[in-house]
Amino acid sequence: MKNHPVRIIGFCALVVLAVLFSLPFIWQISTSLKTEDQVGKAELDLIPRAQVLMVDGSLVEVKPVERKGDLQVVQIKEGPKKGTKVSVNPSQLRLIPHLEWSNYSEGFKAFPFFRMLQNTLTICFLVVIGSVLSCSLSAYGLACVQWKGREALFWAMLATMMLPAQVTMIPLFQTFKGLGWINTILPLVVPAFCGNAFFIFMLRQFYRTIPASFMEAARIDGASDMRIWATVVLPLSKAALSVVAVFTFIAAWNDFLGPLLYLMDDDKYTLAIGLARLQGQYSSDWGRMMAMSVVMTLPLVILFFLAQRTFVEGIKLGGVKG
């Protein structure tokens, strides 16, 4: 391959943009590992550091308290003299690289993290199961069974896809309230068992490409539609179903409006709501907030690396994530 100047410029542009796009991530992780007194420093220093002082021949971490004339008062944070305050000349203080993990442990204590993780995962799990089942069953009914009225149903479904959720939000809220479903996960989970127009559409398109002879062969062997769905169609559509599973999981993990409307108690909250509330309460505690946002992001990043193909397929199929 010849090294054309355009190619070199293109590569350099890629590198510069890649650095720009990853800076927020790097900054987020680095801030989550910084000590309180280092976070506030507006320097482009991405390495977490801590102030240390030589006390009795060993370096100990200190926290600046106040300034007294030329001297800096610091509080010792570790070792036998933990808690005592000393006045030192600022030149005696040194900065060394240091990872402050307490942002994470304190963050987990600040809100019932594991409880919320459990709530979120419960909802995600039920939504994924419900969506995969209901969407693939309905898509089978639309694509693989010849019956009067299926075209009408298909078009009715397509017509609803443009409808913004805000239109149905208020009547649904009132209905769920009437049913006594407020402060339960039911309003977030039950609709998933009733299909989703977009994914049904996607699966229907896919099921139509399955050769009819496959299903005919099974039918001649005496298989029922349910059996054909389970033993012929489902195994053939693993890739499409994993798109449904991955994207409904993400939607449920990220959902903000739903839990905001329907969940009222701390111990029922999902991570998205918990983190948003924390944002209101600890808005000045940057390290802790960054730690918690890392924690909420990490599972999706891992999911992304495990299912990169599925992600790209899903994005191509319709930019599910707005």
Place this chain on the structure above:
Amino acid sequence: MKSRTWTGLAFCSPLIIGLLCFTVLPVVASFWFSLCNYPILEPPRFVGVANYVELARDDRFWHSVRNTFLYVAGAIPLGMVVGLGLALLLNQRVAGIKVFRTLFFLPTVVPLVANSVLWVRLLNPQQGLVNTFLRFLHLPEAWMPGWLSDEHWALPGLVLMSLWGAGGGAVLYVAALQDVPAELFEAAELDGAGPSKRFRHITIPMISPVLLFTGVMGLVGGFQEFARAFVMTKGGPWDSTLFYCLHLFNSAFTEFRLGYASAMAWVLFGIILFATVIVMRSSMKHVQYEQ
């Protein structure tokens, strides 16, 4: 074949129940509410089009429409330009292209709330990364944007934040670029067309369906922007980020004016339909669909 009808209905029953319970009935109810005075605790009382008339006179409503339009007009075209730029760079044959693709795509994986929490800090005028970076470039302090704390900079701040997700569109554009037949470029090159001409007359027309698709999806999504403003700014400062759906949510669930909020929802539906049709029609002339 009667039995097939029952089979079809049975398989489609989740969809049918879902359409009825979670779409058709609520849609009818919502339209009825929009014609009613409905303060959450009392039953709805029919008032005709009063809610719509009040909307037309409500300054905050128009302000939220304006904010949303400004945001969409900034974020969607810029996002498409950045996305296309990334896609063109990613379409080269260079080492490590997969790593680059992953890096650009990764921001779109970040959950909305975590993203909001992050960007509140990135956009902090004193200690945030964005202004720290601008200082690093030796920009005078007087030029430093106040981002989310300045009413003139709050919307641009959210637009900047949205650009971090431009890699999602780029993935689509790369796929479209790779489908453009190489012969077209070779033929144009033989005819003496330079890179910019080839870009204008081959690349853009060939990927125009995907550009249209992302444009329309971005538009529909932009008008439904809610969580970010709710978490990051609560609509402030001075209502400068009061998006349409945030105003709608507040009307319904903090002011408990369900009829009024329902009317807003229907106007939103109208705006989305109208804007989508406009975008589709104005692009039809330019968009090339393969036969």
